[in-house]
Amino acid sequence: MQRFCCVMVERHIQALVTDDPGAETPAAARERLKRHFPVGATRRMTTLGLMVGNALAELDPGQDDAIVYASAYAESRALESFLDSFPAPSPTLFQTSIHPSAVQQLMIGRQAAVRELMPLSGGPLFAFHALRAAILSPAPRVLLCGGEERGTWLLDHGLASERTFAFAVSLTQERAAGALGRVRLLRANGSGELGLAAWFDVLHRRTQFAELVAPGWRMEIEWL
Amino acid sequence: MADPAAPVRVAACGCITPFGDAAATHTALLRGECALRPVRILGREGGDAVPMALLPGRSLDETTPPEWVAAIRRLHGSIPDGDWGSPGRPVFVTGSNFGVGGLYALRRTGDASFASWSALPTCTERVRAELGWGPDVSIVSHACVSAHLGLLLATRVISERLADDALVLSFDFLSPFVAGGFHALKILNADFPAPYRVRDSGAIGLGDGAGFAVLSRGRGDWTLSCQSLHNEMYHFTSNRSDGSGFARCLEPVAAAARGRRVWFKGHGTGTLEAGQLEVGAAERAFPGAPIVGWKGSLGHTLGSCGIVELAIAIESVRAGRTPGTIGGAGRAMGHSVALESFENGSFDGVVCASNAFGGAHAAFLLCHG
Numbered sequence: 016m017q018r019f020c021c022v023m024v025e026r027h028i029q030a031l032v033t034d035d036p037g038a039e040t041p042a043a044a045r046e047r048l049k050r051h052f053p054v055g056a057t058r059r060m061t062t063l064g065l066m067v068g069n070a071l072a073e074l075d076p077g078q079d080d081a082i083v084y085a086s087a088y089a090e091s092r093a094l095e096s097f098l099d100s101f102p103a104p105s106p107t108l109f110q111t112s113i114h115p116s117a118v119q120q121l122m123i124g125r126q127a128a129v130r131e132l133m134p135l136s137g138g139p140l141f142a143f144h145a146l147r148a149a150i151l152s153p154a155p156r157v158l159l160c161g162g163e164e165r166g167t168w169l170l171d172h173g174l175a176s177e178r179t180f181a182f183a184v185s186l187t188q189e190r191a192a193g194a195l196g197r198v199r200l201l202r203a204n205g206s207g208e209l210g211l212a213a214w215f216d217v218l219h220r221r222t223q224f225a226e227l228v229a230p231g232w233r234m235e236i237e238w239l
Numbered sequence: 240m241a242d243p244a245a246p247v248r249v250a251a252c253g254c255i256t257p258f259g260d261a262a263a264t265h266t267a268l269l270r271g272e273c274a275l276r277p278v279r280i281l282g283r284e285g286g287d288a289v290p291m292a293l294l295p296g297r298s299l300d301e302t303t304p305p306e307w308v309a310a311i312r313r314l315h316g317s318i319p320d321g322d323w324g325s326p327g328r329p330v331f332v333t334g335s336n337f338g339v340g341g342l343y344a345l346r347r348t349g350d351a352s353f354a355s356w357s358a359l360p361t362c363t364e365r366v367r368a369e370l371g372w373g374p375d376v377s378i379v380s381h382a383c384v385s386a387h388l389g390l391l392l393a394t395r396v397i398s399e400r401l402a403d404d405a406l407v408l409s410f411d412f413l414s415p416f417v418a419g420g421f422h423a424l425k426i427l428n429a430d431f432p433a434p435y436r437v438r439d440s441g442a443i444g445l446g447d448g449a450g451f452a453v454l455s456r457g458r459g460d461w462t463l464s465c466q467s468l469h470n471e472m473y474h475f476t477s478n479r480s481d482g483s484g485f486a487r488c489l490e491p492v493a494a495a496a497r498g499r500r501v502w503f504k505g506h507g508t509g510t511l512e513a514g515q516l517e518v519g520a521a522e523r524a525f526p527g528a529p530i531v532g533w534k535g536s537l538g539h540t541l542g543s544c545g546i547v548e549l550a551i552a553i554e555s556v557r558a559g560r561t562p563g564t565i566g567g568a569g570r571a572m573g574h575s576v577a578l579e580s581f582e583n584g585s586f587d588g589v590v591c592a593s594n595a596f597g598g599a600h601a602a603f604l605l606c607h608g
Contacts, residue, residue: 022401087360098346101419102281109420110475110596113335114359114380119597122472128484132470132599133388136359136378144377151395172345172354174361230374231326 024150026157026186028196028236032070033219034162034181041092041164044179056124061093061111063164066181068121071160074185081131081154082118085145085161087138087211089114091175092164118160130154142214143229146200149186157186161211180215196221196238203233247397248459250404253317254450254550255310256537257292260317264537265554268562269580273536275431275444280418284347289422290431290444291413292538297447299415301344303352307412307447308369314408314449315370321453323406324373329396333379333389333409335542335595338362340414366408383506384468384593385409386450386545387601391466393454403456410449411541418445424476432509433567434532435518435576441511446538450546461553464604465495471598478516478598485520488600492590493524495604501525501588502561502577504552507532508539509566513594518573525590529577535566545593545601552589556607559584 036044041062048065049057051072057065063086076082090112097108110116115134122129131154137144149159160183166175186198207227209217217224217236224236253260257274258267267274274292279285282299293299297306324330341357344350356365359378367376379389386409393405411417421427421443430442453459471484478484503521507514507530521530533548534540540547555561563579564571571578592602 024399024401088358094342097420098342098416101343101347101415102284102286104419104423106420106423106425109423113382113596115382115597119472119475122470123475123597126473128472128487128598129470130487131468132381132597133392134379134381136363136380138360138364138378140374140376147396147401148377148392151392151399151401168346169342169358172351174342174354174358229326 022202023199025197025199026150026188027190027194028184028198029187029191029194030074030185031195031218032073032183034066034070035219036179052124059107060120061090061117062179063090063162064117064120067117067160067162070181070183071118071121071158074158074183076127076129076158078128078130079154080129081152081157082129083145083149083157083159084115084118084132084134085137085141085211086163087136087141088163088175090116091166091169095167095169137211139208139210140229141211142209142234143232146198146234150200155188159184159186178212182215182218184218194239196236199235201233201235202231203227206230246462247394247454247456249452249461249463250455250459251319251453252451252550252553253314254448254547255314256446256448256547257294261550261554265551265558265562268533268536268565269560271565273565274446275538280422281415287422287429289418289427289429290538291418292444292446293413294447299413301340301353301414303355305338305340305356310449311366311410314451318406318451319453321404322373324367324375326375327402328404329375329377329402330372330406330408331377331379331389331393332363332366333385333407333542334411335380335382335385336411336417339416343414343416380542381599382595383541383544384595384599384601385542387593390452390463394463394466397454397456405454406451407546408451409543409546411543412447413445421445426510431566432535434507434509434535435514435530435564435572436567437570437572438567441509443508443510444534444538446540448537448540448543448547450543450550452546452549460607462606464606465492466603467491469600473598475596478513482516482520484598484600485516488602489520489524492602492604496525496588496590499588500586501528501590502583502586503528503530504548504589504591505530505532506592506594507564508534515572518576522573522575528575529581530573530575531561531577532564533562535564549591552591552605556583556589
């Protein structure tokens, strides 16, 4: 398969926010992050909503931005609690458990419309899929955000993340002053994988990166 | 090799509903048939009976493997052969529930075997392996506009020449999880849905549904253009009361449809406020365009509805007749709501629209040729 061998797409990294709280409890995360939200707004927010919301808020999302949201398992704790609420299911937990809820918790709290929200899940190729979706958006600025929250009983079945983390990165077509770096996707021979947690580590540590991340695709991240 | 300058087209499209494939579903809708039946929200555990349209022989209770896997296999049989999931032929799997019925069964019974088809990445990986696809399978989940987003991503991948063809597969099959959730929100109740009808209280029905679309550069008889999105971010489960969210999404589609005679395939679940806002916005954006909605028969197929109803819209144009809005009785919410089927030979476009939690809106213009 050589048809697409010349393809290269590139975006500039204008800003990056990462949150790697380690073994912090949900209660401690709430205490740490609540000052970033209006008083009373955090009462029904999830841990993931607080963390992704805080990272995304730092980038000041506007209605002309596109938001790509990446989370394999999303609202694991709300999902667990909703399932535990049967046979009298909770309407609040139902609406909070939907996949894009973390972004919606922030944006609804702000009453901030946005044209494009692209919520994704994924597996071993998740970094490639999320970056490809972000790069394909025609919006001048794409806010690629994501994260996971550590599950409890779902984790025992391999159906939730072991780690809690969040990130938000601002990607633009044109390089502006203060750019942090650039990211490219290039056609390449060979195969590789890069899941979301591993990609988060690359971003969090600002690692120079040039590896295959999917069959036929290489990702390069160059920090300035 | 495809012409790199050729437009993105729908090369193939199909669906499965309780009536069967797209042709069988179209025929049943023309007859005014309703697939909804009273089903207890918790399956064998009981609960209130609410309108649901399950695939024939399927129960709301979970099995391992899930009963719906057979439906996915049947649908897969009508997808053109291709090296799906390879670098040049990516797949976009979309939905809102995936195997969430397995999570419900896992929690209620403690049987770990239910875990194997549940959760988004786990379920998608099992479907991928079952259908023999390669690894390039993206997962998109934005509640009931999920299918629209998959179509948009597939279009972009082809437009930007990262692929020649892309497959979008969308499915949602009902479970006590989703039935219980909508029942808790009180919009799924004992009443049957009457989309776009004036009545005292709103009600929706839920349905099993799955569909696919193969998008290709230059191949196919159908174009999807002006794929428009808007997210109100006003409330998790309601829209701005001025209808501006609907209008913002439809504006660019209306501009693209100028000079065409279109009909409007709406979302129309049976909720009152959203139905009224949608009809109002559609009548303003597309004056004179007949408005139809089919969820009064099929139920709301959730994340798959955008692609299931696309397949039925295509079948309607092929057959020359569009099914009317099914469900209930009484006055329509607007003069453009088509309660009866109509000949569509004089139309040259279909606007297909869907809505979702968070005030999410999606729409596109479907044209033949």
